[in-house]
Amino acid sequence: MDVEVILHDSGELLPILLDGDGMPIPLPNEFILSKRHASSNTLIRNLREIKLLYQWLHIHHIDLYERLIQKKPFTEAEIIGSLVEFLRRDHEKKHKTIKITVVPDTFNQRLITIKQFLSWYLEMYIGTLSFTSNNYQYYITYKTRLISLLDRCFINSPPTNKSLSKGLSDREQSHLIKLIRPKNGSQNPIEYRNYIMVMLMLSFGFRPGEVLSLRVEDVQLGGISSIRVHRRPPDINDKRKQRPQIKRNGRTLAINDRSLATELDIYITKWREILDQRNKTSIEWDYLILNQDGKPLSIASITQYFQILKEKHSEFLPTNFSPKTLRHTFSSSMERLLREAGVEEDHRKKALAYLRGDSSLSSQDVYTFKETELEANKYLGQYQREIFGL
Known part of the structure; x- marks a missing residue:
C-alpha cells in the first residue's frame, strides 16, 4: 500500500492511494478529490493519514463497507483500544532512532483526517436514503456515536514554555544580520542569496513557501518599489518534491528602505545572474531564489540552512530558531x-x-x-x- 503523487498536464499535483497490487483504492481517492480546493501538500498528508486507517483495516481483516454500511458497527474496543493506539504509533522506518509514539499534534491531525473521512463516507450514504426510510435514523445515530468516540480520543498538547519567546530579541536580530551578511570582497553568490532570502523573511514576514514562490517580475524597483506575493496556477515545470505554495492571501508590499531595494537590485542583476548561468537544463527559471545549480531552491534546503545556522551559532541564536522565528519577529x-x-x-x-x-x-x-x-x-x-x- 502506497501513496503516489501524479503530476497532471495542468501542473496540478494530486495524490492517489494504491493497494498492495498497485491498484487505486476508490473510496479514499474519491474523498481526496472532494477536497481538491486544498493545497497539494495538504492532500498528500491527508491521504497518508488515511493510509494508516487502511493498514489497520488490513491487519485486522476488517471490511470498512461492512462496518459502516451493512449494520455491523465498530465496537468501542476496536476504536479506542485498537485503532487509536495504532494511530499513536510512529510507522516511519526512516528514523535512525526508533520512536514508539508520535507527538500529540501529529496524532491529533491523523485523528481529525480519519474522522472527516469516516464522516464523509457515512454522509454520502445517508444522502442516498429517503428521509422516511427506516434506516435513516439508524445511520444518523451511528455517525454521531462513531464521531463521539473519536472525539474522546484527542490528546491535549503539552503546555508550551511561554518564557521562550517565539521571535528574536533586538540583540539576537542584530547578531543574525551580522552572521548572514556576506563578507567584504566575497564572490560567492550563495552567500548573497542566503542574505537576501533571510532579509526578505525578516523584513516582510514571508513564509518559506512564499519566498520560494517569488518570481523576478514580482520585485518592482524604481521610484515606488514594491514586492508582490502572487497566487499563480501550478507550475508544470516545477518538479520540487514539496512544491512551495502560497496558502493564504496574496499582497503587494512596499519596499520603503533604499538599502534593501539596492541590495535586491544587486542580487537580481549580478548574483542571481551568476546562479542562473549555471542552469544546464532547457528550462529558463524565473524564480527569484535559485540553488547553486541555477534551479529553484527547495523548502528542505531552507530548513537545512536554518538548522546549520542554529547549530553553528548557538551562542547567538535561540534554541527554537527557525523560519517561523523570523515571521514572529516581523509580526511582533x-x-x-x-x-x-x-x-x-x-x-x-x-x-x-x-x-x-x-x-x-x-x-x-x-x-x-x-x-x-x-x-x-x-x-x-x-x-x-x-x-x-x-
Missing part, C-alpha cells in the same frame, strides 16, 4: 510600531492580517496580547517604584 515588531503610532487595536489587527497574508483577524491576537503584556508590566514596574520610593 510591526504590532509594537503600530501601537506606538497610536493605531487602535482593531485597525492593528487588520493591518497585521494584510501584511502577513492572513484571512483571520483572531490569528493576530497573540501579537496584540504580547505587546499589551509588555506595556502593562512596564507600568507595573513604574507603579512599584513609586511605592517603594516613598
Whole structure:
C-alpha cells in the first residue's frame, strides 16, 4: 500500500492511494478529490493519514463497507483500544532512532483526517436514503456515536514554555544580520542569496513557501518599489518534491528602505545572474531564489540552512530558531510600531492580517496580547517604584 503523487498536464499535483497490487483504492481517492480546493501538500498528508486507517483495516481483516454500511458497527474496543493506539504509533522506518509514539499534534491531525473521512463516507450514504426510510435514523445515530468516540480520543498538547519567546530579541536580530551578511570582497553568490532570502523573511514576514514562490517580475524597483506575493496556477515545470505554495492571501508590499531595494537590485542583476548561468537544463527559471545549480531552491534546503545556522551559532541564536522565528519577529515588531503610532487595536489587527497574508483577524491576537503584556508590566514596574520610593 502506497501513496503516489501524479503530476497532471495542468501542473496540478494530486495524490492517489494504491493497494498492495498497485491498484487505486476508490473510496479514499474519491474523498481526496472532494477536497481538491486544498493545497497539494495538504492532500498528500491527508491521504497518508488515511493510509494508516487502511493498514489497520488490513491487519485486522476488517471490511470498512461492512462496518459502516451493512449494520455491523465498530465496537468501542476496536476504536479506542485498537485503532487509536495504532494511530499513536510512529510507522516511519526512516528514523535512525526508533520512536514508539508520535507527538500529540501529529496524532491529533491523523485523528481529525480519519474522522472527516469516516464522516464523509457515512454522509454520502445517508444522502442516498429517503428521509422516511427506516434506516435513516439508524445511520444518523451511528455517525454521531462513531464521531463521539473519536472525539474522546484527542490528546491535549503539552503546555508550551511561554518564557521562550517565539521571535528574536533586538540583540539576537542584530547578531543574525551580522552572521548572514556576506563578507567584504566575497564572490560567492550563495552567500548573497542566503542574505537576501533571510532579509526578505525578516523584513516582510514571508513564509518559506512564499519566498520560494517569488518570481523576478514580482520585485518592482524604481521610484515606488514594491514586492508582490502572487497566487499563480501550478507550475508544470516545477518538479520540487514539496512544491512551495502560497496558502493564504496574496499582497503587494512596499519596499520603503533604499538599502534593501539596492541590495535586491544587486542580487537580481549580478548574483542571481551568476546562479542562473549555471542552469544546464532547457528550462529558463524565473524564480527569484535559485540553488547553486541555477534551479529553484527547495523548502528542505531552507530548513537545512536554518538548522546549520542554529547549530553553528548557538551562542547567538535561540534554541527554537527557525523560519517561523523570523515571521514572529516581523509580526511582533510591526504590532509594537503600530501601537506606538497610536493605531487602535482593531485597525492593528487588520493591518497585521494584510501584511502577513492572513484571512483571520483572531490569528493576530497573540501579537496584540504580547505587546499589551509588555506595556502593562512596564507600568507595573513604574507603579512599584513609586511605592517603594516613598
